[in-house]
Amino acid sequence: MTALKQTPLNASHRALGAKMVDFGGWDMPVNYGSQIDEHHQVRNDCGMFDVSHMRVVDVRGDGVRAFLRYLLANNVDKLALPGKALYSAMLNEQGGVIDDLIVYFMRESWFRIVVNAGTADNDIEWMKQQASQHAPQLDITDHPELAMIAVQGTNARAKVWEALPGSRELSAHLIPFSAVEMGSMFIARTGYTGEDGFEIMLPAKAAPFFWSTLAEKGVKPIGLGARDTLRLEAGMNLYGHDMNESISPLEAGMAWTVDLKSPRDFIGKAALLAHPPTRKLVGLVLLDRGVMRDHQKVQTAHGAGEITSGSFSPTLQKSIALARVPNAVTIGDTVQVEIRDKLLNASVVKYPFARNGKSLL
CATH class of the missing domain: 2.40.30.110 (Aminomethyltransferase beta-barrel domains)
Structure with missing residues:
Protein backbone atom coordinates (compact mmCIF):
# COMPACT_ATOMS: atom_id res chain seq x y z
CA MET A 1 0.00 0.00 0.00
CA THR A 2 1.46 3.33 -1.09
CA ALA A 3 1.87 5.94 1.63
CA LEU A 4 -0.22 9.08 1.16
CA LYS A 5 1.60 12.20 0.02
CA GLN A 6 1.72 15.04 2.52
CA THR A 7 1.74 18.80 2.01
CA PRO A 8 4.13 20.97 4.06
CA LEU A 9 1.14 21.86 6.28
CA ASN A 10 0.25 18.29 7.27
CA ALA A 11 1.46 18.71 10.87
CA SER A 12 -0.40 22.04 11.11
CA HIS A 13 -3.68 20.36 10.12
CA ARG A 14 -3.21 17.56 12.62
CA ALA A 15 -2.36 20.02 15.41
CA LEU A 16 -5.71 21.73 14.69
CA GLY A 17 -7.57 18.42 15.01
CA ALA A 18 -8.48 18.19 11.33
CA LYS A 19 -10.28 15.13 10.05
CA MET A 20 -7.83 13.81 7.45
CA VAL A 21 -8.84 11.82 4.35
CA ASP A 22 -7.23 10.28 1.27
CA PHE A 23 -7.80 12.83 -1.50
CA GLY A 24 -6.31 11.53 -4.76
CA GLY A 25 -3.35 10.03 -2.93
CA TRP A 26 -2.84 13.05 -0.65
CA ASP A 27 -3.45 13.16 3.10
CA MET A 28 -5.73 16.20 3.26
CA PRO A 29 -8.09 17.86 5.79
CA VAL A 30 -11.79 17.40 4.95
CA ASN A 31 -12.86 19.61 7.88
CA TYR A 32 -11.71 20.95 11.24
CA GLY A 33 -15.08 20.48 12.94
CA SER A 34 -18.24 21.67 11.22
CA GLN A 35 -18.15 21.71 7.42
CA ILE A 36 -21.28 23.91 7.34
CA ASP A 37 -19.68 26.47 9.69
CA GLU A 38 -16.54 26.50 7.54
CA HIS A 39 -18.66 27.14 4.43
CA HIS A 40 -20.44 30.11 6.05
CA GLN A 41 -17.12 31.39 7.40
CA VAL A 42 -15.84 31.85 3.84
CA ARG A 43 -19.10 33.31 2.48
CA ASN A 44 -19.46 35.80 5.36
CA ASP A 45 -15.87 36.59 6.40
CA CYS A 46 -12.87 34.59 5.11
CA GLY A 47 -10.97 31.35 5.52
CA MET A 48 -7.74 29.69 4.43
CA PHE A 49 -7.24 26.50 2.44
CA ASP A 50 -4.17 24.34 1.99
CA VAL A 51 -3.99 23.79 -1.78
CA SER A 52 -0.33 22.76 -1.82
CA HIS A 53 -1.29 19.53 -3.60
CA MET A 54 -1.88 21.62 -6.74
CA ARG A 55 1.19 21.78 -9.00
CA VAL A 56 2.98 24.87 -10.26
CA VAL A 57 4.58 24.49 -13.70
CA ASP A 58 6.78 27.12 -15.35
CA VAL A 59 7.22 27.16 -19.13
CA ARG A 60 10.20 29.25 -20.18
CA GLY A 61 12.11 30.08 -23.33
CA ASP A 62 11.68 31.68 -26.72
CA GLY A 63 8.32 30.96 -28.31
CA VAL A 64 6.33 30.09 -25.15
CA ARG A 65 3.30 32.06 -26.33
CA ALA A 66 3.22 30.32 -29.72
CA PHE A 67 3.45 26.93 -28.00
CA LEU A 68 0.62 27.70 -25.54
CA ARG A 69 -1.49 29.01 -28.43
CA TYR A 70 -1.37 25.46 -29.78
CA LEU A 71 -1.50 23.60 -26.44
CA LEU A 72 -4.54 25.31 -24.88
CA ALA A 73 -8.16 25.72 -26.01
CA ASN A 74 -8.38 29.29 -24.72
CA ASN A 75 -6.26 31.88 -26.49
CA VAL A 76 -3.21 33.16 -24.59
CA ASP A 77 -3.14 36.15 -26.94
CA LYS A 78 -5.71 37.58 -24.51
CA LEU A 79 -2.82 37.88 -22.05
CA ALA A 80 -1.11 41.18 -22.82
CA LEU A 81 -0.27 42.61 -19.37
CA PRO A 82 2.36 40.93 -17.15
CA GLY A 83 0.68 39.05 -14.31
CA LYS A 84 -2.62 38.56 -16.16
CA ALA A 85 -4.20 35.11 -15.87
CA LEU A 86 -6.45 32.98 -18.08
CA TYR A 87 -8.59 29.93 -17.31
CA SER A 88 -8.37 27.24 -19.98
CA ALA A 89 -8.84 23.59 -20.78
CA MET A 90 -5.98 21.51 -22.15
CA LEU A 91 -7.47 19.01 -24.60
CA ASN A 92 -6.49 15.73 -26.21
CA GLU A 93 -6.79 15.12 -29.96
CA GLN A 94 -10.36 13.84 -29.48
CA GLY A 95 -11.41 17.11 -27.83
CA GLY A 96 -11.62 15.62 -24.32
CA VAL A 97 -10.39 17.58 -21.31
CA ILE A 98 -6.98 16.46 -20.04
CA ASP A 99 -7.20 19.15 -17.35
CA ASP A 100 -8.54 22.59 -16.59
CA LEU A 101 -5.88 25.03 -15.46
CA ILE A 102 -4.87 28.63 -14.91
CA VAL A 103 -2.05 30.14 -16.97
CA TYR A 104 -0.29 33.36 -15.93
CA PHE A 105 1.65 35.55 -18.37
CA MET A 106 4.70 36.92 -16.56
CA ARG A 107 6.85 37.90 -19.55
CA GLU A 108 7.28 36.70 -23.13
CA SER A 109 9.81 34.09 -22.05
CA TRP A 110 7.89 32.93 -18.96
CA PHE A 111 4.36 31.68 -18.44
CA ARG A 112 3.29 30.01 -15.18
CA ILE A 113 0.63 27.27 -15.16
CA VAL A 114 -1.20 25.83 -12.14
CA VAL A 115 -2.65 22.36 -12.70
CA ASN A 116 -4.81 20.00 -10.66
CA ALA A 117 -3.23 17.61 -8.17
CA GLY A 118 -4.75 14.39 -9.50
CA THR A 119 -3.75 15.08 -13.10
CA ALA A 120 -0.43 16.85 -12.50
CA ASP A 121 1.93 14.05 -13.56
CA ASN A 122 -0.08 13.32 -16.72
CA ASP A 123 -0.36 17.05 -17.48
CA ILE A 124 3.38 17.62 -17.26
CA GLU A 125 4.13 14.53 -19.33
CA TRP A 126 1.66 15.73 -22.00
CA MET A 127 3.16 19.23 -22.05
CA LYS A 128 6.69 17.86 -22.40
CA GLN A 129 5.59 15.43 -25.12
CA GLN A 130 3.96 18.25 -27.12
CA ALA A 131 6.93 20.57 -26.57
CA SER A 132 9.37 17.91 -27.80
CA GLN A 133 7.45 17.89 -31.11
CA HIS A 134 6.57 21.57 -31.49
CA ALA A 135 8.90 23.64 -29.28
CA PRO A 136 11.94 21.62 -28.16
CA GLN A 137 13.72 24.82 -27.09
CA LEU A 138 11.34 25.32 -24.15
CA ASP A 139 12.08 24.42 -20.55
CA ILE A 140 9.11 22.95 -18.65
CA THR A 141 9.74 22.72 -14.91
CA ASP A 142 7.34 21.86 -12.11
CA HIS A 143 7.87 23.12 -8.58
CA PRO A 144 7.03 20.59 -5.86
CA GLU A 145 9.10 22.76 -3.51
CA LEU A 146 6.34 25.40 -3.58
CA ALA A 147 3.35 25.33 -1.24
CA MET A 148 0.06 27.11 -1.97
CA ILE A 149 -2.35 28.70 0.48
CA ALA A 150 -5.68 30.17 -0.67
CA VAL A 151 -7.32 32.87 1.47
CA GLN A 152 -10.90 33.43 0.33
CA GLY A 153 -13.85 35.59 1.39
CA THR A 154 -14.98 39.20 1.75
CA ASN A 155 -12.21 40.03 4.23
CA ALA A 156 -9.54 37.80 2.68
CA ARG A 157 -7.37 40.46 1.06
CA ALA A 158 -7.37 42.68 4.17
CA LYS A 159 -6.31 39.72 6.34
CA VAL A 160 -3.47 38.80 3.99
CA TRP A 161 -2.25 42.40 4.04
CA GLU A 162 -2.23 42.25 7.85
CA ALA A 163 -0.33 38.96 7.90
CA LEU A 164 2.18 39.78 5.17
CA PRO A 165 3.97 43.13 5.58
CA GLY A 166 4.55 44.88 2.27
CA SER A 167 1.94 42.83 0.40
CA ARG A 168 -0.67 45.58 0.30
CA GLU A 169 1.53 47.95 -1.69
CA LEU A 170 2.25 45.22 -4.22
CA SER A 171 -1.17 43.59 -4.54
CA ALA A 172 -3.81 46.26 -3.78
CA HIS A 173 -3.96 47.18 -7.48
CA LEU A 174 -4.43 43.59 -8.68
CA ILE A 175 -7.65 43.06 -10.60
CA PRO A 176 -9.27 39.61 -10.41
CA PHE A 177 -7.34 37.00 -12.40
CA SER A 178 -3.96 38.66 -12.15
CA ALA A 179 -0.84 38.07 -10.08
CA VAL A 180 2.36 39.69 -8.84
CA GLU A 181 5.67 38.41 -7.52
CA MET A 182 6.79 39.35 -4.00
CA GLY A 183 10.30 38.05 -3.49
CA SER A 184 10.01 34.26 -3.36
CA MET A 185 6.21 34.51 -3.11
CA PHE A 186 3.63 34.73 -5.88
CA ILE A 187 0.31 36.41 -5.03
CA ALA A 188 -2.63 35.77 -7.38
CA ARG A 189 -6.11 37.29 -7.09
CA THR A 190 -7.78 34.02 -8.02
CA GLY A 191 -9.76 31.35 -6.21
CA TYR A 192 -12.19 28.45 -6.31
CA THR A 193 -15.01 29.64 -4.07
CA GLY A 194 -16.86 32.44 -5.88
CA GLU A 195 -15.44 34.89 -3.32
CA ASP A 196 -12.65 37.44 -3.54
CA GLY A 197 -9.22 36.63 -2.20
CA PHE A 198 -5.74 35.45 -3.00
CA GLU A 199 -3.97 32.21 -3.87
CA ILE A 200 -0.41 32.52 -2.60
CA MET A 201 2.49 30.35 -3.75
CA LEU A 202 5.48 30.31 -1.41
CA PRO A 203 8.47 28.13 -0.47
CA ALA A 204 7.28 24.99 1.32
CA LYS A 205 9.51 25.65 4.32
CA ALA A 206 7.80 29.03 4.88
CA ALA A 207 4.25 27.69 4.64
CA PRO A 208 3.69 26.61 8.29
CA PHE A 209 4.80 30.02 9.60
CA PHE A 210 2.58 31.92 7.16
CA TRP A 211 -0.35 29.60 7.98
CA SER A 212 0.04 30.27 11.72
CA THR A 213 0.43 34.02 11.11
CA LEU A 214 -2.85 34.06 9.18
CA ALA A 215 -4.47 32.14 12.06
CA GLU A 216 -3.19 34.76 14.53
CA LYS A 217 -4.96 37.41 12.42
CA GLY A 218 -8.22 35.50 12.81
CA VAL A 219 -8.28 33.57 9.53
CA LYS A 220 -9.98 30.20 10.11
CA PRO A 221 -8.75 27.01 8.38
CA ILE A 222 -11.20 25.47 5.89
CA GLY A 223 -11.22 21.85 4.71
CA LEU A 224 -11.93 20.15 1.40
CA GLY A 225 -15.58 19.54 2.30
CA ALA A 226 -16.48 23.22 2.41
CA ARG A 227 -14.23 23.90 -0.58
CA ASP A 228 -16.42 21.54 -2.60
CA THR A 229 -19.76 23.09 -1.57
CA LEU A 230 -18.35 26.59 -2.12
CA ARG A 231 -17.13 25.81 -5.64
CA LEU A 232 -20.41 24.04 -6.48
CA GLU A 233 -22.47 27.07 -5.37
CA ALA A 234 -20.15 29.20 -7.51
CA GLY A 235 -20.81 26.93 -10.51
CA MET A 236 -17.16 25.94 -10.85
CA ASN A 237 -16.24 22.60 -12.44
CA LEU A 238 -14.37 19.85 -10.62
CA TYR A 239 -12.05 17.76 -12.78
CA GLY A 240 -13.04 14.09 -12.88
CA HIS A 241 -16.66 14.96 -12.06
CA ASP A 242 -17.93 17.64 -14.43
CA MET A 243 -15.38 16.91 -17.14
CA ASN A 244 -12.66 14.42 -18.02
CA GLU A 245 -10.71 13.07 -20.99
CA SER A 246 -13.86 11.69 -22.61
CA ILE A 247 -15.93 14.88 -22.23
CA SER A 248 -15.76 17.88 -24.55
CA PRO A 249 -15.45 21.27 -22.83
CA LEU A 250 -18.45 22.32 -24.93
CA GLU A 251 -20.54 19.75 -23.03
CA ALA A 252 -19.02 20.70 -19.68
CA GLY A 253 -20.15 24.32 -19.42
CA MET A 254 -16.73 25.50 -20.59
CA ALA A 255 -17.58 26.85 -24.04
CA TRP A 256 -16.61 30.35 -22.81
CA THR A 257 -13.05 29.08 -22.32
CA VAL A 258 -12.73 27.67 -25.84
CA ASP A 259 -11.66 30.08 -28.57
CA LEU A 260 -13.04 28.74 -31.85
CA LYS A 261 -13.21 32.19 -33.47
CA SER A 262 -9.54 32.95 -34.11
CA PRO A 263 -7.85 31.18 -37.05
CA ARG A 264 -5.20 29.53 -34.85
CA ASP A 265 -5.15 25.76 -34.56
CA PHE A 266 -5.01 24.05 -31.18
CA ILE A 267 -5.00 20.44 -30.00
CA GLY A 268 -8.56 19.11 -30.12
CA LYS A 269 -9.99 21.92 -32.28
CA ALA A 270 -10.73 19.72 -35.29
CA ALA A 271 -12.58 17.22 -33.08
CA LEU A 272 -14.68 19.97 -31.46
CA LEU A 273 -15.67 21.35 -34.87
CA ALA A 274 -16.44 17.88 -36.24
CA HIS A 275 -18.63 16.90 -33.28
CA PRO A 276 -20.95 19.74 -32.18
CA PRO A 277 -22.24 19.21 -28.65
Whole structure:
Protein backbone atom coordinates (compact mmCIF):
# COMPACT_ATOMS: atom_id res chain seq x y z
CA MET A 1 0.00 0.00 0.00
CA THR A 2 1.46 3.33 -1.09
CA ALA A 3 1.87 5.94 1.63
CA LEU A 4 -0.22 9.08 1.16
CA LYS A 5 1.60 12.20 0.02
CA GLN A 6 1.72 15.04 2.52
CA THR A 7 1.74 18.80 2.01
CA PRO A 8 4.13 20.97 4.06
CA LEU A 9 1.14 21.86 6.28
CA ASN A 10 0.25 18.29 7.27
CA ALA A 11 1.46 18.71 10.87
CA SER A 12 -0.40 22.04 11.11
CA HIS A 13 -3.68 20.36 10.12
CA ARG A 14 -3.21 17.56 12.62
CA ALA A 15 -2.36 20.02 15.41
CA LEU A 16 -5.71 21.73 14.69
CA GLY A 17 -7.57 18.42 15.01
CA ALA A 18 -8.48 18.19 11.33
CA LYS A 19 -10.28 15.13 10.05
CA MET A 20 -7.83 13.81 7.45
CA VAL A 21 -8.84 11.82 4.35
CA ASP A 22 -7.23 10.28 1.27
CA PHE A 23 -7.80 12.83 -1.50
CA GLY A 24 -6.31 11.53 -4.76
CA GLY A 25 -3.35 10.03 -2.93
CA TRP A 26 -2.84 13.05 -0.65
CA ASP A 27 -3.45 13.16 3.10
CA MET A 28 -5.73 16.20 3.26
CA PRO A 29 -8.09 17.86 5.79
CA VAL A 30 -11.79 17.40 4.95
CA ASN A 31 -12.86 19.61 7.88
CA TYR A 32 -11.71 20.95 11.24
CA GLY A 33 -15.08 20.48 12.94
CA SER A 34 -18.24 21.67 11.22
CA GLN A 35 -18.15 21.71 7.42
CA ILE A 36 -21.28 23.91 7.34
CA ASP A 37 -19.68 26.47 9.69
CA GLU A 38 -16.54 26.50 7.54
CA HIS A 39 -18.66 27.14 4.43
CA HIS A 40 -20.44 30.11 6.05
CA GLN A 41 -17.12 31.39 7.40
CA VAL A 42 -15.84 31.85 3.84
CA ARG A 43 -19.10 33.31 2.48
CA ASN A 44 -19.46 35.80 5.36
CA ASP A 45 -15.87 36.59 6.40
CA CYS A 46 -12.87 34.59 5.11
CA GLY A 47 -10.97 31.35 5.52
CA MET A 48 -7.74 29.69 4.43
CA PHE A 49 -7.24 26.50 2.44
CA ASP A 50 -4.17 24.34 1.99
CA VAL A 51 -3.99 23.79 -1.78
CA SER A 52 -0.33 22.76 -1.82
CA HIS A 53 -1.29 19.53 -3.60
CA MET A 54 -1.88 21.62 -6.74
CA ARG A 55 1.19 21.78 -9.00
CA VAL A 56 2.98 24.87 -10.26
CA VAL A 57 4.58 24.49 -13.70
CA ASP A 58 6.78 27.12 -15.35
CA VAL A 59 7.22 27.16 -19.13
CA ARG A 60 10.20 29.25 -20.18
CA GLY A 61 12.11 30.08 -23.33
CA ASP A 62 11.68 31.68 -26.72
CA GLY A 63 8.32 30.96 -28.31
CA VAL A 64 6.33 30.09 -25.15
CA ARG A 65 3.30 32.06 -26.33
CA ALA A 66 3.22 30.32 -29.72
CA PHE A 67 3.45 26.93 -28.00
CA LEU A 68 0.62 27.70 -25.54
CA ARG A 69 -1.49 29.01 -28.43
CA TYR A 70 -1.37 25.46 -29.78
CA LEU A 71 -1.50 23.60 -26.44
CA LEU A 72 -4.54 25.31 -24.88
CA ALA A 73 -8.16 25.72 -26.01
CA ASN A 74 -8.38 29.29 -24.72
CA ASN A 75 -6.26 31.88 -26.49
CA VAL A 76 -3.21 33.16 -24.59
CA ASP A 77 -3.14 36.15 -26.94
CA LYS A 78 -5.71 37.58 -24.51
CA LEU A 79 -2.82 37.88 -22.05
CA ALA A 80 -1.11 41.18 -22.82
CA LEU A 81 -0.27 42.61 -19.37
CA PRO A 82 2.36 40.93 -17.15
CA GLY A 83 0.68 39.05 -14.31
CA LYS A 84 -2.62 38.56 -16.16
CA ALA A 85 -4.20 35.11 -15.87
CA LEU A 86 -6.45 32.98 -18.08
CA TYR A 87 -8.59 29.93 -17.31
CA SER A 88 -8.37 27.24 -19.98
CA ALA A 89 -8.84 23.59 -20.78
CA MET A 90 -5.98 21.51 -22.15
CA LEU A 91 -7.47 19.01 -24.60
CA ASN A 92 -6.49 15.73 -26.21
CA GLU A 93 -6.79 15.12 -29.96
CA GLN A 94 -10.36 13.84 -29.48
CA GLY A 95 -11.41 17.11 -27.83
CA GLY A 96 -11.62 15.62 -24.32
CA VAL A 97 -10.39 17.58 -21.31
CA ILE A 98 -6.98 16.46 -20.04
CA ASP A 99 -7.20 19.15 -17.35
CA ASP A 100 -8.54 22.59 -16.59
CA LEU A 101 -5.88 25.03 -15.46
CA ILE A 102 -4.87 28.63 -14.91
CA VAL A 103 -2.05 30.14 -16.97
CA TYR A 104 -0.29 33.36 -15.93
CA PHE A 105 1.65 35.55 -18.37
CA MET A 106 4.70 36.92 -16.56
CA ARG A 107 6.85 37.90 -19.55
CA GLU A 108 7.28 36.70 -23.13
CA SER A 109 9.81 34.09 -22.05
CA TRP A 110 7.89 32.93 -18.96
CA PHE A 111 4.36 31.68 -18.44
CA ARG A 112 3.29 30.01 -15.18
CA ILE A 113 0.63 27.27 -15.16
CA VAL A 114 -1.20 25.83 -12.14
CA VAL A 115 -2.65 22.36 -12.70
CA ASN A 116 -4.81 20.00 -10.66
CA ALA A 117 -3.23 17.61 -8.17
CA GLY A 118 -4.75 14.39 -9.50
CA THR A 119 -3.75 15.08 -13.10
CA ALA A 120 -0.43 16.85 -12.50
CA ASP A 121 1.93 14.05 -13.56
CA ASN A 122 -0.08 13.32 -16.72
CA ASP A 123 -0.36 17.05 -17.48
CA ILE A 124 3.38 17.62 -17.26
CA GLU A 125 4.13 14.53 -19.33
CA TRP A 126 1.66 15.73 -22.00
CA MET A 127 3.16 19.23 -22.05
CA LYS A 128 6.69 17.86 -22.40
CA GLN A 129 5.59 15.43 -25.12
CA GLN A 130 3.96 18.25 -27.12
CA ALA A 131 6.93 20.57 -26.57
CA SER A 132 9.37 17.91 -27.80
CA GLN A 133 7.45 17.89 -31.11
CA HIS A 134 6.57 21.57 -31.49
CA ALA A 135 8.90 23.64 -29.28
CA PRO A 136 11.94 21.62 -28.16
CA GLN A 137 13.72 24.82 -27.09
CA LEU A 138 11.34 25.32 -24.15
CA ASP A 139 12.08 24.42 -20.55
CA ILE A 140 9.11 22.95 -18.65
CA THR A 141 9.74 22.72 -14.91
CA ASP A 142 7.34 21.86 -12.11
CA HIS A 143 7.87 23.12 -8.58
CA PRO A 144 7.03 20.59 -5.86
CA GLU A 145 9.10 22.76 -3.51
CA LEU A 146 6.34 25.40 -3.58
CA ALA A 147 3.35 25.33 -1.24
CA MET A 148 0.06 27.11 -1.97
CA ILE A 149 -2.35 28.70 0.48
CA ALA A 150 -5.68 30.17 -0.67
CA VAL A 151 -7.32 32.87 1.47
CA GLN A 152 -10.90 33.43 0.33
CA GLY A 153 -13.85 35.59 1.39
CA THR A 154 -14.98 39.20 1.75
CA ASN A 155 -12.21 40.03 4.23
CA ALA A 156 -9.54 37.80 2.68
CA ARG A 157 -7.37 40.46 1.06
CA ALA A 158 -7.37 42.68 4.17
CA LYS A 159 -6.31 39.72 6.34
CA VAL A 160 -3.47 38.80 3.99
CA TRP A 161 -2.25 42.40 4.04
CA GLU A 162 -2.23 42.25 7.85
CA ALA A 163 -0.33 38.96 7.90
CA LEU A 164 2.18 39.78 5.17
CA PRO A 165 3.97 43.13 5.58
CA GLY A 166 4.55 44.88 2.27
CA SER A 167 1.94 42.83 0.40
CA ARG A 168 -0.67 45.58 0.30
CA GLU A 169 1.53 47.95 -1.69
CA LEU A 170 2.25 45.22 -4.22
CA SER A 171 -1.17 43.59 -4.54
CA ALA A 172 -3.81 46.26 -3.78
CA HIS A 173 -3.96 47.18 -7.48
CA LEU A 174 -4.43 43.59 -8.68
CA ILE A 175 -7.65 43.06 -10.60
CA PRO A 176 -9.27 39.61 -10.41
CA PHE A 177 -7.34 37.00 -12.40
CA SER A 178 -3.96 38.66 -12.15
CA ALA A 179 -0.84 38.07 -10.08
CA VAL A 180 2.36 39.69 -8.84
CA GLU A 181 5.67 38.41 -7.52
CA MET A 182 6.79 39.35 -4.00
CA GLY A 183 10.30 38.05 -3.49
CA SER A 184 10.01 34.26 -3.36
CA MET A 185 6.21 34.51 -3.11
CA PHE A 186 3.63 34.73 -5.88
CA ILE A 187 0.31 36.41 -5.03
CA ALA A 188 -2.63 35.77 -7.38
CA ARG A 189 -6.11 37.29 -7.09
CA THR A 190 -7.78 34.02 -8.02
CA GLY A 191 -9.76 31.35 -6.21
CA TYR A 192 -12.19 28.45 -6.31
CA THR A 193 -15.01 29.64 -4.07
CA GLY A 194 -16.86 32.44 -5.88
CA GLU A 195 -15.44 34.89 -3.32
CA ASP A 196 -12.65 37.44 -3.54
CA GLY A 197 -9.22 36.63 -2.20
CA PHE A 198 -5.74 35.45 -3.00
CA GLU A 199 -3.97 32.21 -3.87
CA ILE A 200 -0.41 32.52 -2.60
CA MET A 201 2.49 30.35 -3.75
CA LEU A 202 5.48 30.31 -1.41
CA PRO A 203 8.47 28.13 -0.47
CA ALA A 204 7.28 24.99 1.32
CA LYS A 205 9.51 25.65 4.32
CA ALA A 206 7.80 29.03 4.88
CA ALA A 207 4.25 27.69 4.64
CA PRO A 208 3.69 26.61 8.29
CA PHE A 209 4.80 30.02 9.60
CA PHE A 210 2.58 31.92 7.16
CA TRP A 211 -0.35 29.60 7.98
CA SER A 212 0.04 30.27 11.72
CA THR A 213 0.43 34.02 11.11
CA LEU A 214 -2.85 34.06 9.18
CA ALA A 215 -4.47 32.14 12.06
CA GLU A 216 -3.19 34.76 14.53
CA LYS A 217 -4.96 37.41 12.42
CA GLY A 218 -8.22 35.50 12.81
CA VAL A 219 -8.28 33.57 9.53
CA LYS A 220 -9.98 30.20 10.11
CA PRO A 221 -8.75 27.01 8.38
CA ILE A 222 -11.20 25.47 5.89
CA GLY A 223 -11.22 21.85 4.71
CA LEU A 224 -11.93 20.15 1.40
CA GLY A 225 -15.58 19.54 2.30
CA ALA A 226 -16.48 23.22 2.41
CA ARG A 227 -14.23 23.90 -0.58
CA ASP A 228 -16.42 21.54 -2.60
CA THR A 229 -19.76 23.09 -1.57
CA LEU A 230 -18.35 26.59 -2.12
CA ARG A 231 -17.13 25.81 -5.64
CA LEU A 232 -20.41 24.04 -6.48
CA GLU A 233 -22.47 27.07 -5.37
CA ALA A 234 -20.15 29.20 -7.51
CA GLY A 235 -20.81 26.93 -10.51
CA MET A 236 -17.16 25.94 -10.85
CA ASN A 237 -16.24 22.60 -12.44
CA LEU A 238 -14.37 19.85 -10.62
CA TYR A 239 -12.05 17.76 -12.78
CA GLY A 240 -13.04 14.09 -12.88
CA HIS A 241 -16.66 14.96 -12.06
CA ASP A 242 -17.93 17.64 -14.43
CA MET A 243 -15.38 16.91 -17.14
CA ASN A 244 -12.66 14.42 -18.02
CA GLU A 245 -10.71 13.07 -20.99
CA SER A 246 -13.86 11.69 -22.61
CA ILE A 247 -15.93 14.88 -22.23
CA SER A 248 -15.76 17.88 -24.55
CA PRO A 249 -15.45 21.27 -22.83
CA LEU A 250 -18.45 22.32 -24.93
CA GLU A 251 -20.54 19.75 -23.03
CA ALA A 252 -19.02 20.70 -19.68
CA GLY A 253 -20.15 24.32 -19.42
CA MET A 254 -16.73 25.50 -20.59
CA ALA A 255 -17.58 26.85 -24.04
CA TRP A 256 -16.61 30.35 -22.81
CA THR A 257 -13.05 29.08 -22.32
CA VAL A 258 -12.73 27.67 -25.84
CA ASP A 259 -11.66 30.08 -28.57
CA LEU A 260 -13.04 28.74 -31.85
CA LYS A 261 -13.21 32.19 -33.47
CA SER A 262 -9.54 32.95 -34.11
CA PRO A 263 -7.85 31.18 -37.05
CA ARG A 264 -5.20 29.53 -34.85
CA ASP A 265 -5.15 25.76 -34.56
CA PHE A 266 -5.01 24.05 -31.18
CA ILE A 267 -5.00 20.44 -30.00
CA GLY A 268 -8.56 19.11 -30.12
CA LYS A 269 -9.99 21.92 -32.28
CA ALA A 270 -10.73 19.72 -35.29
CA ALA A 271 -12.58 17.22 -33.08
CA LEU A 272 -14.68 19.97 -31.46
CA LEU A 273 -15.67 21.35 -34.87
CA ALA A 274 -16.44 17.88 -36.24
CA HIS A 275 -18.63 16.90 -33.28
CA PRO A 276 -20.95 19.74 -32.18
CA PRO A 277 -22.24 19.21 -28.65
CA THR A 278 -25.53 17.37 -28.15
CA ARG A 279 -25.53 17.84 -24.37
CA LYS A 280 -24.87 20.74 -22.03
CA LEU A 281 -24.25 21.46 -18.36
CA VAL A 282 -27.12 23.04 -16.39
CA GLY A 283 -27.87 23.86 -12.78
CA LEU A 284 -30.53 21.98 -10.82
CA VAL A 285 -32.33 22.89 -7.60
CA LEU A 286 -34.20 20.05 -5.91
CA LEU A 287 -37.87 20.87 -5.28
CA ASP A 288 -38.55 17.80 -3.11
CA ARG A 289 -36.77 16.66 0.07
CA GLY A 290 -33.48 14.86 -0.49
CA VAL A 291 -29.91 15.47 -1.63
CA MET A 292 -28.67 15.18 -5.20
CA ARG A 293 -25.34 13.40 -5.65
CA ASP A 294 -22.88 12.67 -8.47
CA HIS A 295 -23.92 10.03 -11.03
CA GLN A 296 -27.63 10.07 -10.21
CA LYS A 297 -29.77 9.74 -13.34
CA VAL A 298 -31.84 12.68 -14.57
CA GLN A 299 -35.03 12.14 -16.60
CA THR A 300 -36.08 14.96 -18.93
CA ALA A 301 -38.71 15.36 -21.64
CA HIS A 302 -35.84 15.27 -24.16
CA GLY A 303 -33.95 12.21 -22.93
CA ALA A 304 -31.75 11.09 -20.08
CA GLY A 305 -29.08 13.07 -18.30
CA GLU A 306 -26.77 12.65 -15.32
CA ILE A 307 -25.70 14.66 -12.30
CA THR A 308 -21.99 15.44 -12.41
CA SER A 309 -21.74 17.30 -9.06
CA GLY A 310 -24.41 17.44 -6.39
CA SER A 311 -24.66 18.41 -2.73
CA PHE A 312 -26.61 20.33 -0.09
CA SER A 313 -26.08 24.09 -0.44
CA PRO A 314 -25.51 25.75 2.95
CA THR A 315 -26.17 29.20 1.43
CA LEU A 316 -29.45 28.28 -0.30
CA GLN A 317 -30.51 25.66 2.29
CA LYS A 318 -31.49 23.40 -0.63
CA SER A 319 -29.89 20.62 -2.63
CA ILE A 320 -28.19 21.85 -5.81
CA ALA A 321 -26.38 20.12 -8.65
CA LEU A 322 -24.65 20.46 -11.98
CA ALA A 323 -26.07 18.01 -14.54
CA ARG A 324 -25.27 17.07 -18.13
CA VAL A 325 -28.53 16.95 -20.09
CA PRO A 326 -29.73 17.03 -23.73
CA ASN A 327 -29.38 20.41 -25.48
CA ALA A 328 -33.17 20.86 -25.76
CA VAL A 329 -33.58 21.16 -21.97
CA THR A 330 -34.13 24.82 -21.04
CA ILE A 331 -34.00 27.02 -17.94
CA GLY A 332 -37.27 26.72 -16.03
CA ASP A 333 -37.94 23.10 -17.05
CA THR A 334 -38.82 20.60 -14.35
CA VAL A 335 -36.90 17.33 -14.51
CA GLN A 336 -36.83 14.21 -12.35
CA VAL A 337 -33.79 12.92 -10.47
CA GLU A 338 -33.50 9.29 -9.38
CA ILE A 339 -32.71 9.35 -5.66
CA ARG A 340 -32.93 6.10 -3.68
CA ASP A 341 -35.32 4.49 -6.16
CA LYS A 342 -37.61 7.52 -6.16
CA LEU A 343 -38.12 10.16 -8.85
CA LEU A 344 -37.84 13.60 -7.24
CA ASN A 345 -38.58 16.90 -8.99
CA ALA A 346 -35.85 19.44 -9.71
CA SER A 347 -35.95 22.79 -11.45
CA VAL A 348 -33.44 23.64 -14.20
CA VAL A 349 -31.71 26.93 -13.32
CA LYS A 350 -28.87 29.07 -14.56
CA TYR A 351 -25.75 28.70 -12.44
CA PRO A 352 -23.76 30.00 -10.51
CA PHE A 353 -26.09 29.51 -7.57
CA ALA A 354 -24.33 31.83 -5.09
CA ARG A 355 -21.48 34.31 -4.94
CA ASN A 356 -20.29 37.05 -2.62
CA GLY A 357 -22.22 35.52 0.25
CA LYS A 358 -25.60 35.65 -1.46
CA SER A 359 -27.96 33.47 -3.50
CA LEU A 360 -28.11 34.34 -7.21
CA LEU A 361 -31.38 32.50 -7.80
